[in-house]
Amino acid sequence: MDHHRPSTALFDVYLRLRPSSALDKERFLDVEQTDANTPPTHITIKPPANDQRKRAVERFAFTRVFEEHAGQRELFESTGVLPLVEGVLGAPGREGRDGLVATLGVTGSGKSHTILGSKSQRGITQLTLDVLFQQTAPYLADIDTSHTVYPSLCAADASEANLLPAAHFLDSIYSGDASGALSRATTPALVRSSDWPLPSSLYTLPPAFSPPPLNESVSSNVARPSTALFDRLYYPSLSKYQSPQQQPRSPLSFSPTKSTVKPISKFAHVTRSIAKFAHLPSAQETSFLSAPSSKRYMPRVSTLPQYPPVDDINLAIDTSAEYAIVISMYEVYNDRIFDLLTPSTTSTSTTTSKTGPQKRRALLFKSTEASPDRKLVAGLRKVICSTLDQALLVLETGLQERRIAGTGTNAASSRSHGFFCTEVKKRHRGTSSTSHHHALPAGPWTSSTLTLVDLAGSERARTAKTAGATLAEAGKINESLMYLGQCMQMQADNAHVTTAGSGNLNLVPFRQCKLTELLFSNSLATHHSHQPHAHKSPQKAIMIVTADPLGDFNATSQILRYSALAREVTVPRIPSVTSTILASTAAAKMGNGYFNGRTTPSAFHEELDAALATISALRDELSVAQLLLAEERQRRVEAETSWTATEQRVEAVEAEVREEVWGEFEARLALEQRRWRAGREAEMDAQDEHLDRKLELLTQNLAVWEDETAEGKENASPGGSSERDVEEEEEAGEDLDYPSVSPFDVANNRLSPNKKSAVDAPLAPGTPAAHLQARNSLLTKEMFALEDDNRALRERMAAMERAGEGRREQLRSPSKKMRVLKTPSRKWEGSGVGLDGF
Numbered sequence: 016m017d018h019h020r021p022s023t024a025l026f027d028v029y030l031r032l033r034p035s036s037a038l039d040k041e042r043f044l045d046v047e048q049t050d051a052n053t054p055p056t057h058i059t060i061k062p063p064a065n066d067q068r069k070r071a072v073e074r075f076a077f078t079r080v081f082e083e084h085a086g087q088r089e090l091f092e093s094t095g096v097l098p099l100v101e102g103v104l105g106a107p108g109r110e111g112r113d114g115l116v117a118t119l120g121v122t123g124s125g126k127s128h129t130i131l132g133s134k135s136q137r138g139i140t141q142l143t144l145d146v147l148f149q150q151t152a153p154y155l156a157d158i159d160t161s162h163t164v165y166p167s168l169c170a171a172d173a174s175e176a177n178l179l180p181a182a183h184f185l186d187s188i189y190s191g192d193a194s195g196a197l198s199r200a201t202t203p204a205l206v207r208s209s210d211w212p213l214p215s216s217l218y219t220l221p222p223a224f225s226p227p228p229l230n231e232s233v234s235s236n237v238a239r240p241s242t243a244l245f246d247r248l249y250y251p252s253l254s255k256y257q258s259p260q261q262q263p264r265s266p267l268s269f270s271p272t273k274s275t276v277k278p279i280s281k282f283a284h285v286t287r288s289i290a291k292f293a294h295l296p297s298a299q300e301t302s303f304l305s306a307p308s309s310k311r312y313m314p315r316v317s318t319l320p321q322y323p324p325v326d327d328i329n330l331a332i333d334t335s336a337e338y339a340i341v342i343s344m345y346e347v348y349n350d351r352i353f354d355l356l357t358p359s360t361t362s363t364s365t366t367t368s369k370t371g372p373q374k375r376r377a378l379l380f381k382s383t384e385a386s387p388d389r390k391l392v393a394g395l396r397k398v399i400c401s402t403l404d405q406a407l408l409v410l411e412t413g414l415q416e417r418r419i420a421g422t423g424t425n426a427a428s429s430r431s432h433g434f435f436c437t438e439v440k441k442r443h444r445g446t447s448s449t450s451h452h453h454a455l456p457a458g459p460w461t462s463s464t465l466t467l468v469d470l471a472g473s474e475r476a477r478t479a480k481t482a483g484a485t486l487a488e489a490g491k492i493n494e495s496l497m498y499l500g501q502c503m504q505m506q507a508d509n510a511h512v513t514t515a516g517s518g519n520l521n522l523v524p525f526r527q528c529k530l531t532e533l534l535f536s537n538s539l540a541t542h543h544s545h546q547p548h549a550h551k552s553p554q555k556a557i558m559i560v561t562a563d564p565l566g567d568f569n570a571t572s573q574i575l576r577y578s579a580l581a582r583e584v585t586v587p588r589i590p591s592v593t594s595t596i597l598a599s600t601a602a603a604k605m606g607n608g609y610f611n612g613r614t615t616p617s618a619f620h621e622e623l624d625a626a627l628a629t630i631s632a633l634r635d636e637l638s639v640a641q642l643l644l645a646e647e648r649q650r651r652v653e654a655e656t657s658w659t660a661t662e663q664r665v666e667a668v669e670a671e672v673r674e675e676v677w678g679e680f681e682a683r684l685a686l687e688q689r690r691w692r693a694g695r696e697a698e699m700d701a702q703d704e705h706l707d708r709k710l711e712l713l714t715q716n717l718a719v720w721e722d723e724t725a726e727g728k729e730n731a732s733p734g735g736s737s738e739r740d741v742e743e744e745e746e747a748g749e750d751l752d753y754p755s756v757s758p759f760d761v762a763n764n765r766l767s768p769n770k771k772s773a774v775d776a777p778l779a780p781g782t783p784a785a786h787l788q789a790r791n792s793l794l795t796k797e798m799f800a801l802e803d804d805n806r807a808l809r810e811r812m813a814a815m816e817r818a819g820e821g822r823r824e825q826l827r828s829p830s831k832k833m834r835v836l837k838t839p840s841r842k843w844e845g846s847g848v849g850l851d852g853f
């Protein structure tokens with residue numbers, strides 16, 4: 016089995032076995048021993064004796080296997096981390112190369128132990144930082160005293176980051192704001208410090224260390240005593256590797272003044288970092304010493320593990336260069352990126368802290384204006400560290416933000432994928448002028464990053480005994496690890512296709528989730544790398560797979576399958592029971608005279624051997640088929656999980672869209688209703704006005720008609736009979752030439768036959784009766800016209816109401832009943848012509 020990783024492969028893969036505590040369990044993993052001088056590279060895994068699925072033995076190849084006794088230092092030196100560190104530092108005159116080290120394994124298998132260490136031992140991260148500071152210490156740019164270094168670093172940063180000197184960062188975190196309380200579980204190295212606060216006596220400052228007056232800036236020399244105290248409290252173990260002149264300065268001795276960050280047009284785009292830094296609040300506000308009530312405890316560097324030492328390690332370093340080391344940290348939690356150096360509670364404003372914990376903002380992984388060819392996590396808070404101690408304090412501070420929870424399998428299980436980035440910024444130093452040469456300005460800053468990744472572990476809910484939010488987190492973790500497995504498998508297949516020189520390359524689906532995007536984007540050579548400005552080579556990556564040989568067989572074998580460099584299936588030997596059955600069958604045949612002249616014993620044995628060989632081959636095939644079937648089943652389960660996850664995502668999106676559309680719809684409905692009501696009211700007002708005008712006209716006409724009727728009556732009885740006489744005459748039916756009739760009676764057909772014939776009878780023209788008849792018929796016509804108008808109006812109103820009702824029914828939400836509008840009915844009382852329904 017060829018275990019040499021093809022050149023196109025992304026990762027060198029190492030396997031680290033951890034000493035197991037579950038000694039009562041059966042060991043399922045064996046390391047293949049080679050000769051004493053060659054480190055092991057192969058392992059075999061055997062399914063447990065009671066395995067129902069009768070799985071075959073599998074053999075895996077890795078770049079190297081580290082057995083249980085391997086320590087942190089051995090791992091650090093032998094996994095290729097040091098060449099990565101050298102790569103990041105860059106060869107003389109050359110830009111460095113990005114590197115990535117990730118750990119992968121089942122929960123509790125030792126990933127965090129490898130990357131971050133434990134209470135007593137340092138992990139790869141701390142060892143890397145130590146080596147980096149040892150090598151670069153004499154060449155580190157002096158951010159504390161140089162006026163130009165900090166602005167130039169900010170200007171050169173391509174990731175829209177918020178760059179801070181370590182002193183300012185630590186000060187802002189550990190200042191007196193109560194919001195700075197530890198918000199998450201403590202880290203392996205800090206487990207003690209959570210229940211071990213600084214003695215209260217340390218908070219009580221002697222009078223000599225009283226904080227400077229409010230109006231004095233941090234740059235003031237008055238701040239010096241607190242610097243001394245800071246050194247005394249937090250720097251008992253000053254760097255071992257620096258000469259006295261290079262002893263690390265305390266963070267508080269950093270003295271930016273407004274004049275140091277004067278707005279130079281060249282650095283005009285250096286925005287937030289400088290602006291914030293230039294407007295530092297007064298020392299009283301920012302100094303951690305000014306806040307005895309702080310709940311966040313700055314860890315003591317001296318209490319952090321010092322073992323194993325790496326003082327003897329030497330790397331090649333570019334002595335003509337000037338370096339700056341910048342730390343940033345983030346985590347991928349539920350497929351979103353969160354900065355670990357921006358605490359979830361604000362630590363600079365007491366007013367904000369009163370409002371409770373602040374939700375952390377998720378960050379984007381994207382190409383930026385200054386980095387079009389490479390994706391970066393944009394908007395991180397990055398801390399420029401001048402000493403190892405500062406870097407360790409920043410690391411510990413960030414780790415306090417990381418999500419950790421106790422599960423059934425690990426007391427401090429990482430619930431997120433942690434990314435710890437050490438960025439090495441490098442530029443040509445520049446020279447001062449001599450009598451022979453002109454001064455050479457410092458070159459531009461280049462930047463390379465070593466990212467150490469502590470992946471969260473895959474886990475089974477049953478064994479981890481998780482529930483609620485922790486179970487949901489586990490779902491997300493498993494999903495992202497499944498995508499990672501798919502990508503690694505595809506990449507391995509591609510690598511084999513490339514080596515074999517035949518077949519098609521698959522597209523590695525690394526954009527499926529944030530984790531794979533972060534791990535693969537800058538490792539794979541994309542089309543961008545062919546662009547002229549894409550000068551950086553893809554990052555180099557190492558994967559350290561951790562496993563417990565006495566742990567969970569299923570979970571471990573699954574991870575080994577997709578991470579190993581090569582894999583081979585070894586079929587278990589035919590069980591002796593089969594041979595026994597075959598042998599006894601043969602014996603029986605012999606006893607039954609099977610060989611009575613037809614078949615010789617030797618021919619029978621040949622036949623038997625052939626049969627056994629066939630059976631063995633068939634069993635081999637069966638085992639392989641069973642294995643493939645098991646894998647297919649596993650894939651199906653994974654596909655189903657992914658399908659369910661996608662469905663849930665779709666449902667969530669759908670619900671969101673529904674909610675949005677419904678909100679918009681309701682707003683429009685309300686608008687339509689308002690418009691409709693306003694229109695209806697306007698129309699009703701117009702109708703009322705119209706009717707009023709008509710009524711007025713009618714009343715006027717009636718008055719005229721009554722006057723004229725009265726006049727006519729007077730004229731018709733010159734004897735001057737009284738009004739009462741006229742009425743009596745009318746009632747008695749004693750006719751005038753033209754009867755006294757109301758146009759309403761005419762209109763409503765309420766005339767007596769006598770009156771009707773009198774009204775209809777033609778009269779002599781010019782007489783008052785004829786005049787009255789003409790007026791009466793005019794009024795009657797007008798009445799009819801009015802009646803028609805009213806009817807038409809009523810019909811229109813009824814139609815409008817029906818339409819409005821229909822519309823309302825149409826628009827009405829099934830859940831939210833709209834209040835039906837009830838308009839009081841109006842009636843024109845006097846005429847008997849109702850406007851019901853208005």
Ligand SMILES: Nc1ncnc2c1ncn2[C@@H]1O[C@H](COP(=O)(O)OP(=O)(O)OP(=O)(O)O)[C@@H](O)[C@H]1O
Pocket residue numbers: 032033034120121122123124125126127128129133425427428429430470471472473561
């Ligand atoms: N090689 C080792 N030597 C000694 N102790 C170890 C080793 N590996 C792991 N441990 C211990 O086992 C425990 C669990 O390890 P660790 O937290 O690193 O697991 P993990 O893989 O990171 O788990 P998770 O994915 O749940 O975060 C820790 O107490 C750790 O110190």
